[in-house]
Amino acid sequence: MAAPSYATKPQVVGHYGLRIFVALVCVFLVAPIFAIIPLSFSSGTFLSYPMPGFSFRWYEEVLAPRPWMFTLRNSLFVAIGATIFSTTLGTLAALAMARKNLRSLPVINAFLLAPMIVPLIITAVGLYFFFAQLGLTNSFTGLIIAHTALCLPFVLVTVAATLEGFDGTLVRAAQSLGAPPLTVFRRVILPIISPGVASGALFAFAISFDEVVVAVFLAGPTQRTLPKQMFSGLRENIDPSILAMATLLVVMATGLMIVAGLLKRRSERMRGLSG
Amino acid sequence: MAATTADLKQRLRRTERRRRLGSLGLFAPSVIFLLIFFALPIALMLYRAVQNPEVANTFPESMAAIQQWDGEGMPGEPIVAEFAQELRDARDERQLSAPGRRLDYEIAGYRGLLRATAFGLPDEEPEASWTETLIGIDPRWEETQYWQALKENASPFTLDYVLTALDLEWAEDGGLQWVSEHQAIYLDLYERTLWMAFVITLAALLLGYPIAFLMTNSSRRVQGILLVLVLLPFWTSLLVRTASWMVLLSRSGPINTLLVNLGLTDAPLELLYNRFGVYVGMIHILLPFMIMPLYAVMRGIPHSHMRAAASLGAPPLRAFRRVYLPQTMPGIAAGCLLVFILAIGFYITPALLGGNEDQMISYFIAYHTNETLNWGLAAALGVILLLMIFVLYAIFTRLTGTGRIQMGT
Known part of the structure; x- marks a missing residue:
């Protein structure tokens, strides 16, 4: 981390200046996520330091069936449904994208990525009117369909990135050895992607x-x-049970991030991008 | 020999065509799904911006007839008679609320007038004329403006919502004019939305560039730590991060406590429910979206370039400005456009961290959908927001190529 010994004075200032600045930005990025964790263990009802005492009362509240566990179950149900559908659709589209044999590819791609770019409020209001006519508002079906549309582009982008370095000769090798298309997909493409x-x-x-x-x-x-x-x-009144739930979500986010990192490393190894 | 080549070429073409069809088949499920459950609903919603069905559909015959009226005095007895009978039918079918709401935008109190009149109408032919009957129920029917409001809404299509969303109105002479200053809302709203997005983009660039730079130019370990610090907020729920800022920035929150204890301020500062709070929250949420594209581009720049510049005698700052910075321009463009596009569509964070003066376009779309039920206006605002997004997205894909949006992982 130290500046090289041959650096001139302004260079040393620049060297440490940059690192101090970056450190401050990192504090800005991460501190808010962790600042609320202690407060979730407060025994008081006010969201401020110093805390009157330590307690698990807000965690007990979070584990109560209503509202938190009920809404958590709904969210898991919707998210798992949307994940299954969007992953299936998005992976198929990514496979097509990797073939790069269509002239209309840029148009199709831009269209499939649109849910990521169109403001959520427009999608939400559009689906609200549309589903009202189909009787799909206030239903899990409607919610899962909507979330599938929103998640699809993210799956597409992620899987397409994996296929970027995909070695096409592997497929041709399998084909030349007589493997039918489905076998090629199952035994060669799928393990790699x-x-x-x-x-x-x-x-x-x-x-x-x-x-x-x-x-x-x-x-x-x-x-x-x-x-x-x-x-x-958050709109009406924040009480520390929200912060207890938020703390659990931070733990979940950390888990997701670690798994995503491991998967990325594994994918790079599979494709021979790194040792 | 020649025949075989032609034959081979033909077979090759056939195989290629089959593969192209295969690609289309793989795309089809996603494309069809998004056409039905994404593009169609949005198109239908935006179509509401020019639709005006309430009055025209409820009183079809009389509205077709009233379009012939010159707009002076009162419409003739046949039109009024037709209208009265259709009003009675609408009452019996409980269809009064939609046209009532629509006409209330034109003249406040029209909804009440319509209801009272509908329930005051006799069930059989009146002895006097229908015109006199209506005036008998409510003398307001003698005023021309109430009939003009009907005539203006007699067509199932209108430009009114789009004009309102642009702060325009019809002038007396039939041309367009700006609405008076105290009525003008929406041009300020667009300006504010774009300005806030601009400030946030600029701040994210200034904060994000050094991080991305250090990430590419340091040891693997530092690089790994920085990457985790950038990705953790990225994976953390948006609501969690917004909640943290609500706690941190509140009057009795840690930041104010610290400032007061250090003696930097006498009284707690107002950091929440104003522009400052929105900026802080949105910059925090969007910063990873700036860092990722910058990092992706910077990783591809060989270290030797800066060393070459230095060995040729360029001082560090000049080497950075002349050699490094230009090569990162694609990353800067991609990051800025992505952050800007995401910022102008924000709804949740300004709604929770901002005051009335800090809301962006999305907030008003939600407001007119849920609160005022002025769906035409909500749709018109949606059209304008979407146009902004499309222009920016077109520039984005031109600059970076499609599918190059870099996400975490």
Whole structure:
């Protein structure tokens, strides 16, 4: 970390200046995520330091069936459903994209990525009116369909990135040895892209699990999701049980990040990109 | 020999065509799914911006007839008679609320007038004319403006919502004019949304560039630590991060406590429910989206370039400005556009961290959908927001190529 010995004075200042600045930005990035964790163990009802005492009372509240565990179950159900559908659709599209044999590829690609770019409020309001006519508002079906559309581009991008370095000769080798297309897919393509598919699925899960805007418009009382519950809690009055839930979500995020990192490393090894 | 080559070429073409069809088949499920459950709903919603069905559909015959009226005085007895009978039918079929709401935007109190009149109408032919009957129920029917409001909404299509969203109105002479200053809302809203997105993008670039730079130019270990510090917020729930800022920035929160204890301020500062709070929260949420594209581009720049510049005698700053910075331009462009595009569509974070003066376009779309039920206006605002996004997205794909949006992992 030290500046090289031959550096001139301004260079030394620059060297440490850059590192101090980056350190401060890192504090800005990470501190807010951890600052709330101690408060979730407060025995008081106010969200401020110093805390009156230590307690698990807010965690007990989070583990109560209503509202938290009920909304958590709904969110898991919707997120798992949306993950399955969006991963299937997105992986197929990524396979087609990797073939690079269509002239309309840029148009199709731009269209498939649109749910990532179009503001959530527009998607939410559009689906709200559309599903109202089909009787799909206030239903899990509607919510899963909506989240599938939102997650699809993220799966596509992630799986397509894995296929970027895919060695086409492997497929041709399998074909020349007489493997039918499905066998080629199952025995050659799938093992290589599976870490990518898994990271795509992880991504989709995180997106759906955290999605608020569409849920606010489409979910009724029975489908109330965790983010919707948190949103209305933050709007009306924050009590430390939200922070206890938030702490659990930070733990989950850390887990997701670690798994995503491992998958990425595995995918790179499978494709021979690194030792 | 020649025949075989032609034959081979033909077979090759056939195989290629089959593979192209295969690709289309793989794309088909996603494309069809998104057409039905993404593109179609949005298109139908945006179509509402020019639709005006409430009055025209509820009173079809009389509205077709009233379009012939010159707009002076009162419409003739046949039109009024037709209208009265259709009003009675609408009452019996409980169809009064939609046209009532629509006409209330034109003249406040129209909804009540319509209801009271509908329930005051006799069930059989009145002895006097229908015109006199209506005026008998409510004298407001004598005023031309109430009939003009009907005539203006007699067509199932309108430009009114789009004009309102642009702060325009019809002038007396039939041309367009800006609405008076105290009524103008929306041009300020677009300006504010774009300005806030600009400030956030610039701040994210200034904070993110050094991080991305250090990530590429340090040991593997430092690189790994920085990557984790950038990715952790990225994977953490948006609501969790917004909640943290609500706690941190509140009047009795840690930041204010620290400032007061250090004697930097006498009273706690207002950091929440204003522009500052929105900026802090949104910069925090969008910073990883700036760092990732920058990092991806910087990783591809060979270290030897800076060393070559130095060995040729360029001082570090000049070497950076002339050699390194230009090579990172694609990353800067991609990161800035991505952050800008995401920022102008934000809804949740400004709604929770901002005050009334800090809301962006999305907030008003939600407001008109849920609160005022003015769906035409919500749709018109949606059209404008989407146009902004499309222009920026087109630039983005031109600059970076499609599918190059770099996400975490």
